Amino acid sequence: MRPLIFITNDDGISAKGIKSLVEVAVDFGDVFIIAPDKPQSGMGHAITVNHPLRLDASRLFEGLMAFTCTGTPVDCVKLGIYEVMHRAPDLIISGINHGENTSTNVLYSGTMSAAVEGAMENIPSIGFSLANFDSDADFSGAQKIARQVIPMALEGEFPDHVCLNVNVPNLPAEEIKGLKVCRQAHAFWADRFDKRLDQFGKPYYWLTGEFSNEDRGEDTDLIALEQGYASIVPTQFDMTAYKKIEHFKKWIK
């Protein structure tokens, strides 16, 4: 039996990135797609609890089972596993995201949250992102990396309750130096809000800002990309700051 590969993303079903990922995945297994019906960037690990969800068959992927979902990327994963698919997938892949999800962006990213949800379900899961936000970006480099990583995940031993955050530099395929296993860089957004007045003179605020790297380590995803490598960060959902437990125990007499 061919492996069953579940695919989702956060840029929506019509994005070039998911199409690029499907093109690679079909060579490795039977592909099943549930993706948001509209862009869901920045949705993080959001789930839809106060509204019902809709699923609709999509004809965007000829010969493949594909659905759009009105919810978030995490909703897509939950619906796929618990409602739509007849057996658990062997692999969940999410992306290819338009724009990198390095460093702390893992928390904001719907693409990576879908993979983290897969890890909670103990299914090997990978989020792929390309360091190019353009809707018509060239995904051939990211496809090359996906073609390397997907069979590793299907054939290699995938540790329990972990997923992978794969980021690909914005370079022609032949210029990508290879893969590097990294840690999440300690880097942050210096946010700014664009404050404007609407046609009625009422203010509105639009999030913008610059990402800045405070992390001088050589072993981070950001540095790997800078050096022309695709980064792989093993990612877990246990957010306990274990090293600080003793510190806080002292607070309690």
Place this chain on the structure above:
Amino acid sequence: MRPLIFITNDDGISAKGIKSLVEVAVDFGDVFIIAPDKPQSGMGHAITVNHPLRLDASRLFEGLMAFTCTGTPVDCVKLGIYEVMHRAPDLIISGINHGENTSTNVLYSGTMSAAVEGAMENIPSIGFSLANFDSDADFSGAQKIARQVIPMALEGEFPDHVCLNVNVPNLPAEEIKGLKVCRQAHAFWADRFDKRLDQFGKPYYWLTGEFSNEDRGEDTDLIALEQGYASIVPTQFDMTAYKKIEHFKKWIK
């Protein structure tokens, strides 16, 4: 100068939980409130990137600076820090959430994501949650715990880039045994979708399910609550699975 305490939540500005938290916080500092204008439960670390945000003055908290925001809890924190407040707050508190945010719920929770965003900004931050989903829950036990923890956070040494996930059992104040510093339990939702037909015969899906604890450790937040303690989990935003880095390095020749 009195400490500046920023307050937000994910149940929305009119929830009883945030009112209960404000009642406690005013005894420890100057309070500044920006909270979602509608319930934002389950929004996780979502941010609003594709739409502008609105802020409106709220008159719900007499004598206090309070605003509603059209966005998510994380949006509220970003707006507070980067746009509205004239100086960085000394403490960010989020909640009191209607319903516990123990274990992996930290990932789905807008309340905790606001605190995690505070940690990214390196501001001492705490999410408070009560193990009772009722909109008219009795918050007196959670208020008692907040009254203990808030001065600890203002006076004690708060480690960099960490926040606290505080969960309070649903017990009368006098029956809560105390505080326990814990790790996040390894427990998950066994999801289920309620599938129904709408008035036109079209299906819709509504997320439901049961939370089940696979974790037999005695040092988890779930066990602390079961035993009648309020749990404190030091929480970080570095999701790197450090122990798995060597494993994945072997994948790459």
